[in-house]
Amino acid sequence: xSNYPNMHDVDTVACxxxxxxGGGWAAYFLAMGYRVQAWDPSPDAAEKLGRLIDAAWPxxxxxxxxxxxxxxxxxxxxxxxxxxxxxxxxxxxAPEDLELKRELLAKIDAAAAPGVVVGSxxxxxxxxxxxxxxxxxxxxxxxxxxxxxxxxxxVEVAGGEGTDPAxxxxxxxxxxxxxxxxxxxxxxVPGFIANRLQEALWREALHMVDNGEATVEQIxxxxxxxxxxxxxxxxxxxxxxxxxxxxxxxxxLDHFGPSLKSPWTRLDAPELTxxxxxNVIAGCDEEAAGRSVDELIxxxxxxxxxxRRALADLPGGPA
Amino acid sequence: xSNYPNMHDVDTVACxxxxxxGGGWAAYFLAMGYRVQAWDPSPDAAEKLGRLIDAAWPxxxxxxxxxxxxxxxxxxxxxxxxxxxxxxxxxxxAPEDLELKRELLAKIDAAAAPGVVVGSxxxxxxxxxxxxxxxxxxxxxxxxxxxxxxxxxxVEVAGGEGTDPAxxxxxxxxxxxxxxxxxxxxxxVPGFIANRLQEALWREALHMVDNGEATVEQIxxxxxxxxxxxxxxxxxxxxxxxxxxxxxxxxxLDHFGPSLKSPWTRLDAPELTxxxxxNVIAGCDEEAAGRSVDELIxxxxxxxxxxRRALADLPGGPA
Numbered sequence: 001x002s003n004y005p006n007m008h009d010v011d012t013v014a015c016x017x018x019x020x021x022g023g024g025w026a027a028y029f030l031a032m033g034y035r036v037q038a039w040d041p042s043p044d045a046a047e048k049l050g051r052l053i054d055a056a057w058p059x060x061x062x063x064x065x066x067x068x069x070x071x072x073x074x075x076x077x078x079x080x081x082x083x084x085x086x087x088x089x090x091x092x093x094a095p096e097d098l099e100l101k102r103e104l105l106a107k108i109d110a111a112a113a114p115g116v117v118v119g120s121x122x123x124x125x126x127x128x129x130x131x132x133x134x135x136x137x138x139x140x141x142x143x144x145x146x147x148x149x150x151x152x153x154x155v156e157v158a159g160g161e162g163t164d165p166a167x168x169x170x171x172x173x174x175x176x177x178x179x180x181x182x183x184x185x186x187x188x189v190p191g192f193i194a195n196r197l198q199e200a201l202w203r204e205a206l207h208m209v210d211n212g213e214a215t216v217e218q219i220x221x222x223x224x225x226x227x228x229x230x231x232x233x234x235x236x237x238x239x240x241x242x243x244x245x246x247x248x249x250x251x252x253l254d255h256f257g258p259s260l261k262s263p264w265t266r267l268d269a270p271e272l273t274x275x276x277x278x279n280v281i282a283g284c285d286e287e288a289a290g291r292s293v294d295e296l297i298x299x300x301x302x303x304x305x306x307x308r309r310a311l312a313d314l315p316g317g318p319a
Numbered sequence: 320x321s322n323y324p325n326m327h328d329v330d331t332v333a334c335x336x337x338x339x340x341g342g343g344w345a346a347y348f349l350a351m352g353y354r355v356q357a358w359d360p361s362p363d364a365a366e367k368l369g370r371l372i373d374a375a376w377p378x379x380x381x382x383x384x385x386x387x388x389x390x391x392x393x394x395x396x397x398x399x400x401x402x403x404x405x406x407x408x409x410x411x412x413a414p415e416d417l418e419l420k421r422e423l424l425a426k427i428d429a430a431a432a433p434g435v436v437v438g439s440x441x442x443x444x445x446x447x448x449x450x451x452x453x454x455x456x457x458x459x460x461x462x463x464x465x466x467x468x469x470x471x472x473x474v475e476v477a478g479g480e481g482t483d484p485a486x487x488x489x490x491x492x493x494x495x496x497x498x499x500x501x502x503x504x505x506x507x508v509p510g511f512i513a514n515r516l517q518e519a520l521w522r523e524a525l526h527m528v529d530n531g532e533a534t535v536e537q538i539x540x541x542x543x544x545x546x547x548x549x550x551x552x553x554x555x556x557x558x559x560x561x562x563x564x565x566x567x568x569x570x571x572l573d574h575f576g577p578s579l580k581s582p583w584t585r586l587d588a589p590e591l592t593x594x595x596x597x598n599v600i601a602g603c604d605e606e607a608a609g610r611s612v613d614e615l616i617x618x619x620x621x622x623x624x625x626x627r628r629a630l631a632d633l634p635g636g637p638a
Contacts, residue, residue, distance in 0.1 A: 056620075059620045059621075062628075154540070185533070192541075199586075200520050203519070203587070204519035209602065214508070215602055216606060222511075222512040222554070224553065227471075232551060233543065236521055236524055242466070265510070267586035270526050276529045284535055301467065303633060310625035311625060314621055
């Protein structure tokens, strides 16, 4: 087992692939005060990356830069080996092509110093299938961000079969250390968690358009002016916990359980077994962490007001 | 065909059913300056409604009250006929029970003056099936709000087979007039639009819990700290329009179309026909309304920053 870096000593990171996602990562690392060494096969990579960082910088400045953050503290290297030399962490953000990812991760692994963890931005592949060509898959971890990576906190972390659990733990701590919101997954689920949920909604939306049941604009308005206003505050589970009134999720499942089978989406419902019922209720209780339904409602309402006021103050109003 | 009221002359409305949703409507109408006459079979309806209005009033005050809004400008009536007497609009928010709704809507219709439109808060039934017992279904319309109705702007409006199209148009204008964000549907789709989308996501979440792929807390965090931060600004369609880079939705569909079939959710994907592709792209173009991808990205980023700052300023931070 390798020794992983002391993250307090890390001052330079590598971004391999500098498209929208990789470039977004680069901007974020710069804002957090790191030096960024980048590699990308595109001939105009430096120019594109510069534009991307320029575009992201005002937003990052507004959210707060680290003390020594410098917008120009980056370099694009012609050789991958030069980009990963001397860095304390590597973020891979190549296009979503399995063969390409396999080869690239093997090359990164071959070039990087031992113990340096590599996080892949893949939006759906598991590390088990991506690490097949790498000599030392132990340090290869999925670290899936959301667009734009410089503004959305979520990173989903998962290892593959060959990944060292200590590397998964290091990556989770590292992303947390640099200010991200981390979900560490036990399983390799295709699409991880957020993309699975997004994708279910997206497919239902496509079906509605396909059947002439709703237009694209109606679908977006239904979310932005409806449940979307709650979701930055309370996720879908806690939302339904509150929909159950004082009885919470237990009342919700017992009351609306039967209508789970009603044809409100094309997605089949799972059987609402005692076990599933129990797990969902226990999860909500855990998440509520002692807050009563009334307290959660008060927090939700304060949050919705804050969000609506913030959006109303934007130039031109909500998008 | 009836003459519908001039909405500028409406000063009193009726709320039939004063649970969480009906009481939330009552609070909203009061804040908009209307007098509210309520009816509910519960013996402690007045007490409960008072508490609900008390709880909602600070939020409504913060969002801005109408000039003559008064928190105590309401009454609960023992007889349904008294509650609907002299009002310019009736919002029905009874429990989600088809037989109960049928009987209640027939009673409301029998008691209300001609031409007064009745909006039902049903979260899934179509008006065709709910209006079967009513003598004059022409003025019966679905007006589906989101919880809490005093904070979430969305109202989905749809008529049934027996509904006068002019009543549907009146209801849409009315909800818009009182500050709501209105979707007028051409079709009676079970669950309307937003609940269909929510439900797809909810079922996928239940499957994940059922299979041990994610915990309740991970599911909520995946939304609140991930795509949920974008959804108050840009719905799922516009989100994917931006995921396509400068090529927008067309690039997105052509590039990720094949992976539509990948098992990222249990929901089957529709066939991506030329027609569906065209409709989705055209819808995004219409919604973008001339804004370039760069402009949409700038608006999105400004919005996410505003939302994140607003949430960070809440006491206790995001829920």
